[in-house]
Amino acid sequence: MKRYLLLLVLVVVAFPSLASHIVGGEFEIRYISANRYEVRLILYFDLQNGNPGAQDDFVNARIFRKRDNAFMQDVFLPLDSISRVSYTQPECSNGEIQTNKLIYKTQVTFSNSQYGDAQGYYIVWERCCRNYNSKGLLNIISEEPPPGVIDYPNAAGQTFYLEFPPVVKNGEPFVNSTPRLFPPLNDYACPNKFYYADFAGSDVDGDSLVYTLVTPFNTHTAEAIPSGGPSPAPYPLVTWRSPFSLTNIIGGSPDLKISTDGLLTVTPKTQGLYVFAVKCEEYRKGVKLGEVRRDFQMLVVDACPQADPPQILGKKLADASFTYDETMNVTFSNTVTDANRCIEVQVSDPDALKSSDNFMENVTIKAIPIGFKKDISGILPAITSVTLTASAPTKTFRICFDECPYIEGPYTVGIVAFDDACSLPYFDTLRVLVNITPPVNHNPYYSTADITKTVTEGSPVQKWLIKAVDEDGDKMNQVIIPGIGVDLASAGMSFKSLGQVGDTLFTELTWDPRCDVFNFTNRTNFDIALQVEDEDQCAFNHPDRMKVNLTIQLPGNSKPLISSPELTNNSTLIDTVNLERKVNQSLIFHVNGKDLDKDKLVLTGAGKNFSMADYSISFPQDVDYENVSSLFTWNIRCDNVDLDVKDEFTFHFLVADNENKCRFLYYDTLVVNVKLMPPDNTEPQLFVSSVNPAIALSLNNSMVVTLGQQIDLSLNGIDPDTYPEADMLQLKLLSATGNVQPEGYTFTGAEGRGTVQSPFTWKPECNIFTNGQYENDYIFTFLVTDDRCFNGKGDTVEVNIKIKDIDGSDTEFLPPNFVSPNGDLKNDYFAMMKRDATTGELLNILPLDNCAGHFEGITIYNRWGKEVFASADREFKWYAIGEASGVYYYLVKYSDKEYKGVVTVSYWDDESQAQR
Structure with a gap:
């Protein structure tokens, strides 16, 4: 007989005080309504050994876009609740493990415009640290960072990570809540004892969940909480300590594994504390929506007392003894009564015969579905637990099955007997293959053939009578399933139930194909499915379907046409015109529209990615029947354009016919591209x-x-x-x-x-x-x-x-040298003058003053060196009155030079002897 020990989830243990408190945790996002979501972070905190100061009052998470790791927003999550994680069997605990569950949560609005990227998004939070190797963490490297060291490679933190899909797909709202993982139970494992745990979580949307073991994420730095906030992906992985790895997580035999549907199994070998991570991926219709990671710590300690597992045997009611061990098969026809559609199981346990267990052992039975998911607890008797003793070492239970099988065809259930061994119960399983023939039932069907019809618009109201039949006369339920995008009411369609008479359900389909009453602008073909199901005794699902495909033939309508006499020469075949204009020129042209059906037309114009009003462009809208026209006017001036910012302009002109009988939008467009160039200019x-x-x-x-x-x-x-x-x-x-x-x-x-x-x-x-x-x-x-x-x-x-500078040259400087102060008015005085030969005007002959030098004065001395005359006036005159005849000496002084000479004083005048 195969015997197994049930491992329920192991999350534990001892951390040093320096913020080494993280046991594990994960994110959840829950849909509320519209675009409103609740964001949760669940963190498991080591209560016994963790630093109370490391229990954060809030969390600042961050959301990034998966496609390019672009930052989306920060999410502030305050601490909402704290609760203790419960034990599987509290009486087995000696206080080795105490874990609190902390929930941080808030509500966030994810708008369609911001969260519509097809590749989705992820939310993260980084927290350091896990407990250090010195405290017993065996399989990864986790060392306490030195004080003040942030980039410490041997520190091991945890990055909490969740991926989620966009909130809108293909223009439609996409509603999704992420998985809710199974809550961890605070139990320990023992060496050489086989454990397993049902780790499967739940998904409110019914999405498929797939589980795998992964290497845990580390944090980018050894900071308790990174000061810059969480960083975008990728995230570093923790470092496995040799010989451990993803394929040898705890060194078990066999090692830790998880099935795709969440069954965690392991047989540990060595005592110690181990960390591992589980990734849960979410799929809908084969397409991955996202994933969530949860990290765990498992404590393996030799604290399990010696115990034997229980034994469960089975027998059919007609059998004399319990001979079925491990498996049994039973078959019941649909004529067997409820009292006889049963088996019996007998439970025993060797521990009930041991004095060390006080000759008592508590045993409980449980029924589990194998290969399907149903609540099958109803097959068990009212009392499922018993205390076995030395005097009553066995207990018999009767298991009875309903006349309707849980699934069609044979199904397998497990009848499991559990004892109360520590730390987790031992168990034994009897697998029972049950084959029950259900009560006779005929499936419903449509007696009306599929409907395929094309109807001309404006035809009288169309009606079809649809019949569904159930030969057993069971009550039938019918659903109408419109095709994608089909709106029955707006298309003039309705289904009216006429009720069920005997074995026939009657339904009337009505269609009013008038396009001036009902809206056919979105589609003219409508596919509809009808599905009928009966309420048979066993509620098996065997519906029948009928198809309805209706098409409306709409009346013809001429498309309106657009043209311009100046740009297209009134041709309606030209849809794009390219022009060039210079600033200070004008652009003026007409745009015309016409409709052969003489429908009401609307003529409009608009700039592509700009407003015409911003550039002082005029193009009034025109509304009329059959013909419309408007004048485009643009006086291109410096004050309404900036060629450095924009020099290419695209104008879209549209003539639309949207008030025809069926309200279809028919239109024609003319695109005018204008390239602006600088104005002409003649230089000043x-x-x-x-x-x-x-x-x-x-x-x-x-x-x-x-x-x-x-x-x-x-x-x-x-x-x-x-x-x-x-x-x-x-x-x-x-x-x-x-x-x-x-x-x-x-x-x-x-x-x-x-x-x-x-x-x-x-x-x-x-x-x-x-x-x-x-x-x-x-x-x-x-x-x-x-x-x-x-x-x-x-x-x-x-x-x-x-x-x-002024010419101060002295080349023409020839001073006079004779004075005759005798009163005859001839040579009466000595001066630096000469008479102009032409005009007779007296002119000063001293060199001119300039920037190099200027006249300072003249001094005259007698022959004994006595000064007899001095003047600083360029126009000086020395009359020599009273002076003796003879030779005198003069000194003419400039700021940069001197002139010396003699002058003779004589009281007689003989011009023939005078020297000039």
């Missing part, structure tokens, strides 16, 4: 002229200026463009350069529409000359620009100015 011109007539400006805009002359220039700009208005001109000095940087000039930039003018003035001083250089060259560059949008132009003028 800049002119310069000299206002000071003493200074000439050459043809190449050059001038030579002697220091002391004032430079007066007039800068004038003119622009020939006047449409749609004259350009605004801007005049400015672009640059001023020279071998010495020019200073002291005056010029102010100016603006003007069409013309602009501004003066340039400069009277240089000696400070322009430096380093003994007294001739400077300058270049002044002036610029005039216009403001024609996207095509601005300009003109420049260079003015070359050479500035020289």
Whole structure:
């Protein structure tokens, strides 16, 4: 006889205080209504050894899109409840394991627009740490990180992870709640004892769940809670400690395994604490919707007392003894009474004969379906538990079956006997193959053939009588199943039940095919299925189906046509026109629509991805019968376009006929693509002229200026463009350069529409000359620009100015040398003058003052060196009155040089002897 020990789920154990408290957990998302969902995080907390400070008051989870790991939103989940995880057999516990179940939850709205990606989404939370190896975790590397170290490779945290589908598919709402996993039970395992647990969860949507063992996720860092929040996928895996791996999780024989339907099995070999993870994948109609992960910790400890499993044997009612061990087959015809549709089982347990167990053992029987899912507890007697003793070491139970089998055909049930061994019960199973012939029943069927019909629109109301028959006279139930997208009421269709008379159910199908009353704009063909089922005694499902396929033939309608006399030459065959226009031009054309049926037409125009009103474009809508027309007007100006932002414009013009008899939308379109280019522009011109007539400006805009002359220039700009208005001109000095940087000039930039003018003035001083250089060259560059949008132009003028110092040369300097102060009015005084031969005007002959040097004064000495005259006036006159005849010496002093000479004073005048 095969004997097994039932392993119920193992979640446990000891963690150090530094936040090493995580036993396991998972996410759940539950549909509420519309787009509202409840998001839950379930966390299992080591109550005995965990740090109470690591019990978080809230969780900040994060949602990403699977396709590209794009961030969607953060989800704040406050702590909602705390409860203790219960034991399978509390009396077996010595306090080795105490686990709390923490539930964090909130409600979130997942909008269609944000959560419609076909590849779905995932929600995550990262938390560190699992308990460390120093405390007994054997199969993965988990070390406490040093203080302050975040990127510690040997730390082992947990990433809680759940994938979920979009909330809308193919434009329709897609409702789904994620699986709810079986709650873990806080029990331990023992070495060399076989365990198994029914780990199957549940799904409220009826989706299929598939289970696999996976390597647990780690966290990206060793932070208790990553400061930057959860990171997107991929997630690191924990590191298995040799020799452990995904195929050798706890070193069992056989090792830990899980079936696709959730049966977890293991025979541990070595005491210790082990971590493992289970992935549950959710499928609907063969398509994967998502997955959820739960991590566990299993404690293997040699704490199981010696015990023997119970034994269960079976017999048929007519048998003399219990001879069936492990399996038995029974067959019952549909004529067997309820009292005789039974078997008997006998339960015994060797532990009831042991003094160590006080000659008592508690035994319970349970019925489990094998290969199908039904509640079969009804086959058991009212009392299913008994205490076996040395004086009464066996107990007999009668198992009776209903006349209707749980499934059609033979089915197998397991009658399991459990004892109360620690930590989990021992059991023995009797597999019973049951073959029951159900009561006779005839399946219902449609006596009316499938209906396929095409009806012309406007025909009289159509009616069909549909009959369904059940030869047993059972009550029949019928459902109408419209095809995808079929709305019966809007299509003028109805099904009316006329009731069941005897063995026949009557239904009337009515169709009113008038398109001006009912809506056929979405479809003209309608497929409908009718399904009938009877309420037979055993409620087996054998429905019959009938097909109805109806088509409406709608009246013809001419499609409206659109054209433009300017763009398409009134051709209705042209549907796209490409144009080019420049800014400051206009685009004007008519758009016409016509309908041969003389239906009401609506003519509209719109910009593709822009509003025509934003660009001052006019195209009034026109509504009329048979013919419509509207004028498109666009005066393209700088103030309503920006070619740097948009220079290509697409216009869609549509003429629609949607008020025809059947309300179908018939339309024709004209697409006009316009490429905008910069406007034409003639460049402005800049002119310069000299206002000071003493200074000439050459043809190449050059001038030579002697220091002391004032430079007066007039800068004038003119622009020939006047449409749609004259350009605004801007005049400015672009640059001023020279071998010495020019200073002291005056010029102010100016603006003007069409013309602009501004003066340039400069009277240089000696400070322009430096380093003994007294001739400077300058270049002044002036610029005039216009403001024609996207095509601005300009003109420049260079003015070359050479500035020289005043000529202070002395090549013509020949002072007089004779004075005759005798009163004859001839040579009466000594001065630096000479008479102009032409005009007779007295002219000063001293060298001119300039920036290099200037006259400071003259001093005259007698022959003994005595100063007899001094003056600082260039126009001095020495009359020498009272001075003796003879030779005198003079000194003319400039700031940079001196002139010396002699002058003779004589009181007689003999011009023939005088030296000039």
